[in-house]
Amino acid sequence: MRTVRRAGDGGLLVQTATLDEAHRLHRALLDAAIPGVSDIVPGERTVLVVADPDACDLDRLASRVAELEAGAAEAEGAPPVEIPVRYDGADLAEVAELAGLTVREVVDRHASVEYSAAYLGFSPGFGYLTGLDEALHVPRRTTPRTSVPAGSVAIAGAYTAVYPSPSPGGWRLLGRTSLTMWDVRRDPPSLLRPGLRVRFVPEWMP
Incomplete structure (x- = not known):
């Protein structure tokens, strides 16, 4: 079931029941190529539809979006993206302590799961990947770093x-x-996109 709400003067925020439905609706909207729609932004259980109110009746658009049949997700059937990782991170030992695991167990749990790219945000090409082992659900650092290197x-x-x-x-x-996650010379620039499956492949571990 979807809920469609107005988002400002030129947007609709569609709430979906699941992440998979959001991905499928995103694909269906792209395929529909509705006149007046300028951007479609998927979230974890939402899709933001941005339109020109002078070129598109938002009430009619809302009705169409609510009834649009969701097809296959854009990345459905695509092979997993394999990301080679050198597991030598500055917080690895601290994560192990917080999780009550050994460092090797942290690496094994992180690398043994197939993830799904839920949505992109924060910065271009930054994919929020779901599927993380619950034992590794640790909080952010109390004090953020002023600079985190690319590829971290x-x-x-x-x-x-x-x-x-x-x-x-x-x-x-x-x-x-x-791996280069974002490259403006590439089409598309982002290595990841919503719905893609991802695996981390250890190339070095402690």
Whole structure:
């Protein structure tokens, strides 16, 4: 079941029951290519539809979105993205202590799961990945770092992610990858997109 609400003068926020439905609705809206719609932004259980109110009747758009049949997700059937990781992160030992595990157990649990890219946010190419082992649901750092290197593999709460570019950040660092997560010369620029499956492959571990 979907709930459609107005979001400002030119937007609709669609709430869905599940993450999978949000991904499927996102794909259906892209395929529909509705005139007047300028952007479609998927979230974990939401899809923001941005439209020009002068070119699109938002009430009619809301009715159409509410009834639109969701098809296959954009990334459905695509092979998992494999991200090689050198597990030498600055917070690895602290995560092990918080979780009551050994460092090796933290690495094993992080690398043994297949994740799903729920949505992108925070910075271009930053994918919030769901599926993290509950034992690794640790809080963010009390004091964020002023700069986290690009390629840093990190966890916070129920998510894991890779920092696509240098930026401040409070997530706990488990390791690093040599993959480029965001490249404006690539089409699309982001290595990840909503719905893609992701696996972390250890290339070094303590």
